[in-house]
Every structure is written in C-alpha cells, then in structure tokens.
Amino acid sequence: MGLVGESGSGKSTLGMSVLNLIPNNSGHVFFNGRSVFDLDKKEMKKMRKHFQIIFQNPYASLNPRMKIGEAILEPMQVHRLHHNASSRKEKVHELLNLVGLDSDHYRRYPHEFSGGQRQRISIARTLAVEPQFIVCDECVSALDVSVQAQILNLLKELQQEFNLSYLFISHDLSVVKHVSDHIMVMNRGEIVEFSDAESIYNNPQNEYTQRLIDSIPKII
Ligand SMILES: Nc1ncnc2c1ncn2[C@@H]1O[C@H](COP(=O)(O)OP(=O)(O)O)[C@@H](O)[C@H]1O
Ligand SMILES: [Mg+2]
The missing domain is CATH 3.40.50.300 (P-loop containing nucleotide triphosphate hydrolases)
Known part of the structure; x- marks a missing residue:
C-alpha cells in the first residue's frame, strides 16, 4: 500500500x-x-515484533559507535530470538548477504558505508525480528x-x-x-x-x- x-x-x-x-x-x-x-x-x-518502521535517514537510526553486525543483532536479543549468541550471529551473516552486503562487513562501523549501503543495513536490522x-x-x-x-x-x-x-x-x-x-x-x-x-x-x-x-x- x-x-x-x-x-x-x-x-x-x-x-x-x-x-x-x-x-x-x-x-x-x-x-x-x-x-x-x-x-x-x-x-x-x-x-x-510484527510491526517495524524504516526511516528516511539510516545514519540517524544507526548508533555510530556500534559495529553494524551488532546493530543488526541487537533487536534479536531484545526480542529473545534464536537459541543462543552463535545462532544469532549466524543469522546476522545471513541477513547481511540477503540485503546485498558481505558477511565480513559485520565488524565495520556505519560511517564506512555509503547512503545506499546504510539503508541496506537498516533493512537488515528491520528484518532481524522477522516482521510481517x-x-x-x-x-x-x-x-x-x-x-x-x-x-x-x-x-x-x-x-x-x-x-x-x-x-x-x-x-x-x-x-x-x-x-x-x-x-x-x-x-x-x-x-x-x-x-x-x-x-x-x-x-x-x-x-x-x-x-x-x-x-x-x-x-x-
Ligand atoms: N490529520 C491531521 N490533522 C491535523 N494535523 C495533522 C494531521 N496529521 C498530521 N498533522 C500535523 O501536520 C504536521 C506534518 O505532519 P507529518 O505527518 O510530519 O507530514 P508528512 O510526513 O506528510 O510530511 C505535523 O505537525 C503533524 O502533527
Ligand atoms: Mg514525513
């Protein structure tokens, strides 16, 4: 809609x-x-958990001091998804690939990415909780x-x-x-x-x- x-x-x-x-x-x-x-x-x-929102400015919604992998992992912890830390981490790698980023981007910080890539990161973070x-x-x-x-x-x-x-x-x-x-x-x-x-x-x-x-x- x-x-x-x-x-x-x-x-x-x-x-x-x-x-x-x-x-x-x-x-x-x-x-x-x-x-x-x-x-x-x-x-x-x-x-x-079923509702999410993606905003215009992905830079403002990403913590500049948090590695992007951790940023994607955070909502999974909040909603207690998946069994343990390692399965959550694995899920982050999957999500990074899904939105067209590399698994080894996990350790990088938001400022290292272009605007389009940052929006991909926010999309991955949004999908982390499996919304509808x-x-x-x-x-x-x-x-x-x-x-x-x-x-x-x-x-x-x-x-x-x-x-x-x-x-x-x-x-x-x-x-x-x-x-x-x-x-x-x-x-x-x-x-x-x-x-x-x-x-x-x-x-x-x-x-x-x-x-x-x-x-x-x-x-x-
Ligand atoms: N139905 C409404 N009636 C009166 N004021 C409204 C209504 N919807 C939004 N506003 C006010 O109008 C302003 C702009 O709304 P906003 O939702 O930011 O617009 P947009 O996202 O289309 O730019 C805000 O100050 C908001 O509080
Ligand atoms: Mg608006």
Missing part, C-alpha cells in the same frame, strides 16, 4: 499512528483480526535516483521472499507507483483518493492527485 502526498500533509503521522507509536484518540487499527489500540502493555510488546508489516517512511528519499531503484528492487524481492506487507510512504508519486499495488493520496491530513496504482496514475479522480501527477518531471 502506497501513501503519497506533499510534505506536511500528515503521512508520517498516519504511519506512526497505525503502529501505535503516537497516542491515538479515535479510530481503530486491526492486525491479524485484533484491535491494536485495545491491547494491554504485555500484548502490545508481543505484537510490536513494515512502514517505509520516505526510506529512499535521501538517496540518488539510481540507488533508489536498487533499494526499491531489494524491498520488492524481500516482500516476495518473506510475504511482507508494506505501508510505503513518499512525497514522490513516481517512487510510490514503482512499488505499490494500491495507493492512497493524502492532502491536509485526509485521504482524498484510494485506488489501485494503475488507476490512480492513469485515471486520477481527484484534482489534487492530478496536480501530483503533473508535477512529476517527464522525459520529452
């Missing part, structure tokens, strides 16, 4: 609200048939266009492999269209259009959606 709208329209707020990361005073979110806002603390902690649902909030917006495409393709491959659901947030409709089956268009805190990706793009019903499409640079 793609969520598009200009900066300040309320996309991140909706994403965090769905994950119950900010207080909600109305509405409902259902996950696997359960009402998320009605869960008690203990149940919410268990549920948390991931909010990607402007997760390629800070990257060069060619690197954006590589990360989007990686996200698509991982979706196939692990049967993931994404709420993919971006201000850029061309990016959202590349990964989405369905798209919601947001303007001033409201969803103004919701349809399958092709219809939104080829046959927009809302004037605001039309403006977003018109603002995409075209190759003449």
Whole structure:
C-alpha cells in the first residue's frame, strides 16, 4: 500500500499512528483480526515484533559507535530470538548477504558505508525480528535516483521472499507507483483518493492527485 502526498500533509503521522507509536484518540487499527489500540502493555510488546518502521535517514537510526553486525543483532536479543549468541550471529551473516552486503562487513562501523549501503543495513536490522508489516517512511528519499531503484528492487524481492506487507510512504508519486499495488493520496491530513496504482496514475479522480501527477518531471 502506497501513501503519497506533499510534505506536511500528515503521512508520517498516519504511519506512526497505525503502529501505535503516537497516542491515538479515535479510530481503530486491526492486525491479524485484533484491535491494536485495545491491547494491554504485555500484548502490545508481543505484537510490536510484527510491526517495524524504516526511516528516511539510516545514519540517524544507526548508533555510530556500534559495529553494524551488532546493530543488526541487537533487536534479536531484545526480542529473545534464536537459541543462543552463535545462532544469532549466524543469522546476522545471513541477513547481511540477503540485503546485498558481505558477511565480513559485520565488524565495520556505519560511517564506512555509503547512503545506499546504510539503508541496506537498516533493512537488515528491520528484518532481524522477522516482521510481517513494515512502514517505509520516505526510506529512499535521501538517496540518488539510481540507488533508489536498487533499494526499491531489494524491498520488492524481500516482500516476495518473506510475504511482507508494506505501508510505503513518499512525497514522490513516481517512487510510490514503482512499488505499490494500491495507493492512497493524502492532502491536509485526509485521504482524498484510494485506488489501485494503475488507476490512480492513469485515471486520477481527484484534482489534487492530478496536480501530483503533473508535477512529476517527464522525459520529452
Ligand atoms: N490529520 C491531521 N490533522 C491535523 N494535523 C495533522 C494531521 N496529521 C498530521 N498533522 C500535523 O501536520 C504536521 C506534518 O505532519 P507529518 O505527518 O510530519 O507530514 P508528512 O510526513 O506528510 O510530511 C505535523 O505537525 C503533524 O502533527
Ligand atoms: Mg514525513
């Protein structure tokens, strides 16, 4: 599911609200048939593992003093996944390979990597807890266009492999269209259009959606 709208329209707020990361005073979110806002603390902690979020700036979300292997391992420890330290470590090596990095990158620090590689590290860290649902909030917006495409393709491959659901947030409709089956268009805190990706793009019903499409640079 793609969520598009200009900066300040309320996309991140909706994403965090769905994950119950900010207080909600109305509405409902259902996950696997359960009402998320009605869960008690203990149940919410268990549920948390299934939801993850990937942000725009991977540098800000990685501890500069922590080796990237340890950064990927940390959430596994928090959620007590796998039997012991060595099986967790093995899992980190697997994850590094899965996102297109080398196993021997384990001992390196975040500053030794490019922006695209850092986003791969955050993706590996996100996958470490084996989530079912991931909010990607402007997760390629800070990257060069060619690197954006590589990360989007990686996200698509991982979706196939692990049967993931994404709420993919971006201000850029061309990016959202590349990964989405369905798209919601947001303007001033409201969803103004919701349809399958092709219809939104080829046959927009809302004037605001039309403006977003018109603002995409075209190759003449
Ligand atoms: N539905 C809403 N109604 C009123 N204000 C909102 C709503 N959603 C978000 N906001 C406020 O609008 C501002 C921008 O929201 P944000 O979610 O960061 O937008 P975006 O991610 O689209 O740039 C924030 O100050 C937020 O608190
Ligand atoms: Mg935002």
